[in-house]
Amino acid sequence: MIDATGFRQTAVYIDTRGDEWIDTIDRSGDINREIKLSPEEIIQKCLETGIVGLGGATFPSHVKLTVPAGKRCDLLIINGAECEPYLTSDHRLMLEKGEEILTGTTILMKALRVTKAYIGIENNKKDAIGHITKLAEGFPGITVYALKVKYPQGAEKQLIKALTKREVPSGKLPLDVNAVVHNVGTAFAVYEAVQKNKPLFERVVTITGKSVPKPGNYFVRTGTPVRFLIEAAGGIPENTGKILSGGPMMGKAVSNPDIPVVKGTSGIVLIPADESLRNEMMPCIRCAKCVMACPLHLEPYLLMTLSEKGDFERAGRERITDCMECGSCSYTCPADRPLLDYIRLGKSTVIKMARKQMIK
Amino acid sequence: MGHTIIITVISLSLLALLAAVILYFIAQKFKVYEDPRIDEVQALLPAANCGGCGFAGCRNFAEALVKAETFDGLNCPVGGAPVMAEAAQALGKEAPVVDPxxxxxxxxxxxxxxxxxxxxxxxxxxxxxxxxxxxxxxxxxxxxxxxxxxxxxxxxxxxxxxxxxxxxxxxxxxxxxxxxxxxxxxxxxxxxxxxxxxxxxxxxxxxxxxxxxxxxxxxxxxxxxxxxxxxxxxxxxxxxxxxxxxxxxxxxxxxxxxxxxxxxxxxxxxxxxxxxxxxxxxxxxxxxxxx
CATH class of the missing domain: 3.30.70.20 (Alpha-Beta Plaits)
Known part of the structure; x- marks a missing residue:
């Protein structure tokens, strides 16, 4: 099987001829709000049903739900701010499955043993804010907050800061500021797993782009080739230059539309040819726009130069591993310098070096 | 006027002399002994500083050659056999034959x-x-x-x-x-x-x-x-x-x-x-x- 980067990976091929459902999966549309399982059972269930973070990073949820000894968690944050521009999968899910998401949130609260949960939704989704706020009245402990529309707002650390003014220190996890963040998609998946006994094999994928005939959100099973999705949305328009897996900022161009949808595929964006090519790289003019843009207060121009010249030890000291690859620096650079490309290279090299040292 | 010039010249000369004496003793005290053969061997090497030998540069390699008991595993790919033979001769050792x-x-x-x-x-x-x-x-x-x-x-x-x-x-x-x-x-x-x-x-x-x-x-x-x-x-x-x-x-x-x-x-x-x-x-x- 070819993955999104084109490299061959070992995969399980499932030959399906129609659907057969086992009896334990509740396929009715009824909403079940009563939580019967204990916190431990909920975490076990998340592990069994393969729940991962559906924001895009696919971090296993049961790990996030297990608070290690010595750490304390007093707040659950549900991320309803869309991760990237163009994507609307979380927005749609909130409008259509609001009650399920809120029940899922309650389940997550129980698993974490917290009494407070915030749902952060960006201000451009007024309908979702209204809808969820209304529904949340029936769920104790859940508050909905409207957030400023900006990128990156849906990133874990940014969201925590926006909602609680707590800042996650460099190299630390949200748990170090006593919070845990989950995506709305994950909350929905947890609801389905715990209340309906359904493993995670479906997710909402946004298919969009300026020239896509029928852009929209599709409920897709993992493993579906991206080609089918694009056909469902009206086929590949003639002037398409790039197919991105993920959003326009962090998404990666795929070299082959036959790659499968995976649990982390939040969107497929088709970019027209005239917008997809890069401009010519110019010399850095030291305007420091990238420094201003960096949400993690790094110095992208410096990290790029260090990676380019191969001084990875210094790059590590300049905290290159804190970079979350949001792409704001490359986007804002007036000289069209490929900051993120080099930072990614440096970051992966620094992580590899650190691993080698650990083995020693 | 002439008086000032004489005083300046004398005092500065004395100061310079003093500094020279101090520096001489410090240089003697902290002298680092370097094998003169290192310079000799380095002169024979191609000075490409490419790192092909596995050392940081030609000087580093020359140090390694002088220190080494035998030349096994040490080879300058740039100079090849002739350079290694010369280096071996200078150090009185034998260079193994390494295929280019x-x-x-x-x-x-x-x-x-x-x-x-x-x-x-x-x-x-x-x-x-x-x-x-x-x-x-x-x-x-x-x-x-x-x-x-x-x-x-x-x-x-x-x-x-x-x-x-x-x-x-x-x-x-x-x-x-x-x-x-x-x-x-x-x-x-x-x-x-x-x-x-x-x-x-x-x-x-x-x-x-x-x-x-x-x-x-x-x-x-x-x-x-x-x-x-x-x-x-x-x-x-x-x-x-x-x-x-x-x-x-x-x-x-x-x-x-x-x-x-x-x-x-x-x-x-x-x-x-x-x-x-x-x-x-x-x-x-x-x-x-x-x-």
Whole structure:
């Protein structure tokens, strides 16, 4: 099987001829709000049903739900701010499955043993804010907050800061500021797993782009080739230059539309040819726009130069591993310098070096 | 007026004298003894500072040579046997005979043989392209063609060929320092034993996929059909991970494997043309133009 980067990976091929459902999966549309399982059972269930973070990073949820000894968690944050521009999968899910998401949130609260949960939704989704706020009245402990529309707002650390003014220190996890963040998609998946006994094999994928005939959100099973999705949305328009897996900022161009949808595929964006090519790289003019843009207060121009010249030890000291690859620096650079490309290279090299040292 | 000048000259001279005396004693006290032979040996070395010997530079290597009991494992690839012999003579030791090596590219995926399936318009840097995705072709092992090896080579022995989009290694200039081997993110440059008249016979492919996908990605890929292994009388060819490898130490340049190879992934370079040319043998000699 070819993955999104084109490299061959070992995969399980499932030959399906129609659907057969086992009896334990509740396929009715009824909403079940009563939580019967204990916190431990909920975490076990998340592990069994393969729940991962559906924001895009696919971090296993049961790990996030297990608070290690010595750490304390007093707040659950549900991320309803869309991760990237163009994507609307979380927005749609909130409008259509609001009650399920809120029940899922309650389940997550129980698993974490917290009494407070915030749902952060960006201000451009007024309908979702209204809808969820209304529904949340029936769920104790859940508050909905409207957030400023900006990128990156849906990133874990940014969201925590926006909602609680707590800042996650460099190299630390949200748990170090006593919070845990989950995506709305994950909350929905947890609801389905715990209340309906359904493993995670479906997710909402946004298919969009300026020239896509029928852009929209599709409920897709993992493993579906991206080609089918694009056909469902009206086929590949003639002037398409790039197919991105993920959003326009962090998404990666795929070299082959036959790659499968995976649990982390939040969107497929088709970019027209005239917008997809890069401009010519110019010399850095030291305007420091990238420094201003960096949400993690790094110095992208410096990290790029260090990676380019191969001084990875210094790059590590300049905290290159804190970079979350949001792409704001490359986007804002007036000289069209490929900051993120080099930072990614440096970051992966620094992580590899650190691993080698650990083995020693 | 004249008075002031005299006082100034005298006081400054005294100060200088004092400083000179202090500096002299400090220099004596903190003198670092350096073996004079290090300078001697360093003068013999080529001063390329390429790092091909595995040391930080020529000075570092000279220190290692002076310290070493025997010359085993120490070799200057740039200077080769003559330089090592001179160094050995200067130090009264013996230099082991080390075969000179030359870099070869284990990929022959020209655009005709290996169709381009996508366009990469990012930074022209192999490391970044490799980090990002499979590359412009369907082969995840082959040359990315962005020229990291050309940048890494301090001897000007590699250039990118416009026709083949592959790097070309100039045998006469290559000193086998190994910088290109380290620079290549796909590890497809190998240092092989240099044969007389720069003759080379090797499997110009690094694709570890099975025959089908390998052949689909590139017409001249090694498909691990084992024909070459069977035809080789000297046990010089082995197949590992769906890829054939010719051991340069065992190979006798009989060229039977190249004739047998159905995809033409075994290259023979700098051989005189064969007398009769039956069938499609010429196809196997699709070679980067040698300079």
């Amino acid at each position: 090596l030359v870099a070869v590219l284990l990929c022959n995926g020209t655009p005709e043989q290996r169709p381009r399936t996508s366009v990469y318009d990012g930074v022209p840097d192999c490391r970044i392209a490799h980090n990002l995705y499979i590359g412009e072709t369907d082969c995840s092992y082959g040359c990315l063609g962005k020229g990291d090896c050309v940048t890494a080579c301090t001897f000007g022995a590699i250039y990118m060929s416009k026709e083949t989009s592959l790097p070309v290694i100039i045998d006469d200039k290559c000193v086998a320092c190994g910088n290109c081997v380290k620079a290549c993110p796909r590890n497809i440059i190998e240092l092989r034993k240099k044969a007389k008249k720069d003759r080379k016979i090797y499997v110009a492919c690094s694709n570890c996929d099975k025959g089908g996908p390998a052949r689909r990605a590139c017409k001249v890929a090694c498909i691990a059909c084992t024909k070459c292994v069977k035809v080789c009388k000297f046990d010089a060819i082995t197949i590992e991970n769906n890829l054939a490898y010719i051991d340069a130490l065992k190979c006798t340049f009989c060229r039977k494997c190249a004739t047998e190879c159905p995809t033409g992934s075994i290259l023979e370079i700098n051989f005189p043309p064969k007398k009769p040319a039956p069938e499609a043998q010429n196809e196997t000699i699709k070679v980067n133009p040698e300079v």
